[in-house]
Amino acid sequence: MIRNDRIVEEEPSNLSSSIVATLKEQIIHWHYPPEHRLTEIELCKTFNVSRSPVREALRVLATDGFVKKLPNRGYVVRQHNIVEIEELYEVRLALELYAVECLAKRGPLNKNDGEDLVKLKRTWTGLLNGSSKKAEELARLDTQFHETLAQAAGNKMLLRHLRTINERLMLFRMIDFDKTDRAKSTCHQHLKILKCITAQDTPGARATMQQNIEEGRNNVHTAIKDALARAYSMKT
Amino acid sequence: MIRNDRIVEEEPSNLSSSIVATLKEQIIHWHYPPEHRLTEIELCKTFNVSRSPVREALRVLATDGFVKKLPNRGYVVRQHNIVEIEELYEVRLALELYAVECLAKRGPLNKNDGEDLVKLKRTWTGLLNGSSKKAEELARLDTQFHETLAQAAGNKMLLRHLRTINERLMLFRMIDFDKTDRAKSTCHQHLKILKCITAQDTPGARATMQQNIEEGRNNVHTAIKDALARAYSMKT
């Protein structure tokens, strides 16, 4: 989970919240197949708690869209299909283009935000020259990069919406970074974005950001289509 | 509540859901002062139900950001301040600019979406020539206009995010349309947006949309500042 130094939502320590966190994590990591039914009693057994916290957790997950509620019939896990993934990438694009535009237009940043961007520059320069990392680590750092920019843009609502989207895209970012040379091109794009921001080159920042996100979207798209094609060819 | 013909989330009919709807409505309409404490037992009395559905409702409202949860201390209503309102308007701007750009770029629409836009044109032409309406009705129609565009853009995730934002902005739209001549300028802007979309004039559509949303944002901003100033001058 990405924890930022300044905007943190304190999570209360009760059973319900930890069940939400655990189930969310499991659903994001495809622990359950799509449309898998979640019955309250079974969850009670696995978590060793009563139905009250489980019910509250499921309701929260339903409002967040991780599970679907069937009236009087409980819940099923709601796994995103390829169309929804692409939609999420597009919403991400809309929000991040706006964020990076704000940053580039604003000019000199305050101390905190400036330091954050310097850190990002250091991190991604290091990744460019250093040894190769695992896809999971790269996905984490990538999310951190984009959320730090949104944070520096200074709009908490934007950051909040971006985070709910990124939660859903985490696994697909990993698929993205499985692709050869993706890490390298991302490094270049990220560093260019940072350079454009400090140079107040708004169109350049926007264009590079768009390139960066759409490259990811395309990688994920082809990866999923390939996987589906393989699955289909195995059946026939 | 805006109900659309095609994308509707079926709301289960249980106590918890209706409590969520009622409380949300009340909070949006400033039925409670900011930071007003909501205790479970009091809500039980007002709704004549037990604590179970109330608890679940409060938890949902907390994840949606309408109330804030204090660990072991219950909930307080979380009213947006002027900064957050502006942030919401900016996120709206980012999403709607993207939506209108998609629409303008796409070219000829399918039957359903085309008919929707024709209906919008009829409605707002009528408003331009017809008698003046109440701010509440205008706010409703305005929300409908923008959500119909997002719907026609074809991205359900974008529409979902936009709706959560619009829920919070409903009351401020009413403030916006209290301003003299705002209805008229909105009519012109909306009709121009529709014209730009059919003419596939992407920059025109974006620019007009930006003008439309920022005019609203400015109206709300000055209205709130004036209200606060008046409140301050009364105290001194």
Add this chain to the structure above:
DNA sequence: GTAGACCTAATTGTATACAATCAATAGGGC
């Protein structure tokens, strides 16, 4: 008079009990 500890009331957190609802299955009529 003030600081600290302790106690109490209020409120939330959790568990369980009961009611309502729905899907599935078995049985009877055609």
Add this chain to the structure above:
DNA sequence: GCCCTATTGATTGTATACAATTAGGTCTAC
């Protein structure tokens, strides 16, 4: 053999009971 209906079992929806925690007040020591 097929369709309709009634019963039943499983599951959710709601209510209540008990445990844990916290805020606020009171009492005592200094």
